[in-house]
Amino acid sequence: xxxxxxxxxxxxxxxxxxxxxxxxxxxxxxxxxxxxxxxxxxxxxxxxxxxxxxxxxxxxxxxxxxxxxxxxxxxxxxxxxxxxxxxxxxxxxxxxxxxxxxxxxxxxxxxxxxxxxxxxxxxxxxxxxxxxxxxxxxxxxxxxxxxxxxxxxxxxxxxxxxxxxxxxxxxxxxxxxxxxxxxxxxxxxxxxxxxxxxxxxxxxxxxxxxxxxxxxxxxxxxxxxxxxxxxxxxxxxxxxxxxxxxxxxxxxxxxxxxxxxxxxxxxxxxxxxxxxxxxxxxxxxxxxxxxxxxxxxxxxxxxxxxxxxxxxxxxxxxxxxxxxxxxxxxxxxxxxxxxxxxxxxxxxxxxxxxxxxx
Numbered sequence: 139x140x141x142x143x144x145x146x147x148x149x150x151x152x153x154x155x156x157x158x159x160x161x162x163x164x165x166x167x168x169x170x171x172x173x174x175x176x177x178x179x180x181x182x183x184x185x186x187x188x189x190x191x192x193x194x195x196x197x198x199x200x201x202x203x204x205x206x207x208x209x210x211x212x213x214x215x216x217x218x219x220x221x222x223x224x225x226x227x228x229x230x231x232x233x234x235x236x237x238x239x240x241x242x243x244x245x246x247x248x249x250x251x252x253x254x255x256x257x258x259x260x261x262x263x264x265x266x267x268x269x270x271x272x273x274x275x276x277x278x279x280x281x282x283x284x285x286x287x288x289x290x291x292x293x294x295x296x297x298x299x300x301x302x303x304x305x306x307x308x309x310x311x312x313x314x315x316x317x318x319x320x321x322x323x324x325x326x327x328x329x330x331x332x333x334x335x336x337x338x339x340x341x342x343x344x345x346x347x348x349x350x351x352x353x354x355x356x357x358x359x360x361x362x363x364x365x366x367x368x369x370x371x372x373x374x375x376x377x378x379x380x381x382x383x384x385x386x387x388x389x390x391x392x393x394x395x396x397x398x399x400x401x402x403x404x405x406x407x408x409x410x411x412x413x414x415x416x417x418x419x420x421x422x423x424x425x426x427x428x429x430x431x432x433x434x435x436x437x438x439x440x441x442x443x444x445x446x447x448x449x450x451x452x453x454x455x456x457x458x459x460x461x462x463x464x465x466x467x468x469x470x471x472x473x474x475x476x477x478x479x480x481x482x483x484x485x486x487x488x489x490x491x492x493x494x495x496x
Contacts, residue, residue, distance in 0.1 A: 143175045144490050147226035149219065151212060151235050153199070154184030154352065155382045156323065157299075157407040158233050158255045161278070162186070164302045167193055168483040174490060177226070179218055181211040185384040198222070216242050223248050228490045234258050237268035244271040249493045251276055255299075255404055257285040265289075273493055276486075279405035281425035295489070298429075299405040300482040303474060304387060304414055315376075316345040316394040316456050321386060321408035324349065324379070325357040329399035329422065330364055336397075336448035338371045345456055347377045350389065390415040395455050395462065398427065401442060405429060410477050413437070413469030418462050420451050430477070436468035 148166060153159045163186040166176045176195050180187055183199040191197050198218060200211045216239055223229060229243045230251045241264075243250045252272035258265060266289050269275050274293040277283035283296050318337065322328045330349055337347045353361050361379070368377045383389055386408065390396070396412035396419050403426035412419050413436065421427040423439035431437035438451040455462050 140172070143171065143173050144227045144494060145175050145177065145225060146228045146230055146490055147222055148176060148178045149215070149229065149231045149236055149239050150178065150180045151215075151233055152182045152184060153180050153187040153190075153197075154182065155186075155321075155384055155386070156352075159184065159186040160301070160407045160411075161255065161299050162232055163189055164300065164479045165483060165486060166190060166195055168302055168479045170483075170487065173487050177222070179215060179222060181215045212236070215239065219243060220246065227494055230486075230490075231272075234265050234268075237264045240268035240272050249273050249496075251489065251493070254278065254282055254286065257282060257402065257404060273496075274489060276489070277404075279426055279429055281429060282404040284425075295485075297482055297485050298477060299407060299410065300477045300479040301407065301410050301414060301473070302479045317392060318345060318347045318452065318456075319350065319389060319393045319396050320348075320398065321350045321383070321389075321396075321411075322398070322400065322406075323357070324351040324353050324361055324364070326360050327401050329401050331360075331367070332422075332443065332445055332448065333397050333399040334364055334367055334373075334377065336445040336452060337377065338367075338373060339445065339449035340453055340456075342453070342456065343376070345376070345394070347373075348389075349377070349379050350381070350383045352382045386411050387415065390417050393417050395420065395452070397448070397452065398422070399448070400424070400426075403427065409437075410473055413466075414473040414477075416463075416466035416470050418455055418465040419469060420448065420455070430472070432472075436465060436472045438465075 178197040180199045183202055187197045187199055200214050219239055223243055223246045229248045231240045232253045234256055240250055240252045250272045251274050252268055253276045255278045269289045269291045275291045277296045278299045280296055324330055390412055396417050398406055398409050398421040405426050409419050419437040422442040431439055433439040440447045440451055
């Protein structure tokens with residue numbers, strides 16, 4: 139008789155469109171339910187919570203993210219955690235913002251996986267204690283593991299971020315106007331101002347720039363500056379800020395290329411999604427991107443802050459459909475070989491089973 143499946147409780151602070159929820163949605167949706175039965179506890183509802191419910195996953199949510207009371211949901215999440223922990227064989231906590239949840243789960247005697255997706259500027263005591271308390275700390279990229287290298291942990295592993303591969307399809311002809319897209323929260327760290335300045339240097343007028351993403355409370359001034367730049371440089375009608383999208387695949391099917399201008403990133407999911415769709419990518423040459431992109435092969439890396447170089451690479455790809463096709467296919471192959479969730483899910487299920495045997 140086969141063993142009973144393990145019960146894994148996943149904790150997320152958010153399930154709106156962003157990198158961490160995307161990774162976990164891909165992971166949970168790919169699990170072998172004969173080995174792992176997932177339950178998800180989230181502070182804020184969003185598109186990924188709805189998608190998981192639609193595929194039969196039990197998701198407990200504390201509601202929408204409200205502008206004034208958003209911290210309250212994280213507090214209530216830990217109260218719910220105390221009630222749900224006893225029914226879980228393993229608790230998989232995601233993101234440094236839930237470090238307190240790691241400590242609470244550990245105090246309850248649970249087996250805890252602490253999954254880190256970011257590199258906080260300061261390694262505050264709460265995060266350090268959570269890393270020390272977890273049964274295993276999983277890092278989403280090698281540069282993320284390097285950031286925390288001085289902090290002791292019972293066990294550390296690197297499981298590279300990954301996505302579920304989209305259905306195979308032949309790349310279609312992209313009709314004019316050519317579309318440059320970027321996904322991500324709109325803030326200074328994501329570098330949308332660099333992308334805008336590079337776009338303004340292009341000589342051709344038949345390309346559009348579409349910047350998708352949410353705007354946090356602290357970023358409204360930054361966004362006003364971006365829109366002022368658009369107006370002052372006569373880019374209105376060619377640059378758009380439609381807000382977040384819940385259908386990145388549909389957007390990418392009509393995209394000519396994706397630019398990821400982030401200044402600090404562990405391992406971007408939007409870059410993986412674009413590469414998986416055969417869309418060529420340009421990114422800053424930072425630690426999180428050079429783990430993914432081989433410059434000139436499956437994408438372009440540009441010197442961070444060098445807007446002339448970024449503009450040159452954008453113009454090169456816009457003007458060369460054959461190069462876009464070659465680079466797009468190479469990107470697809472990179473994701474299939476290195477960032478395929480089918481590979482990563484085995485690593486996670488193996489980790490859960492190993493923790494339960496100890």
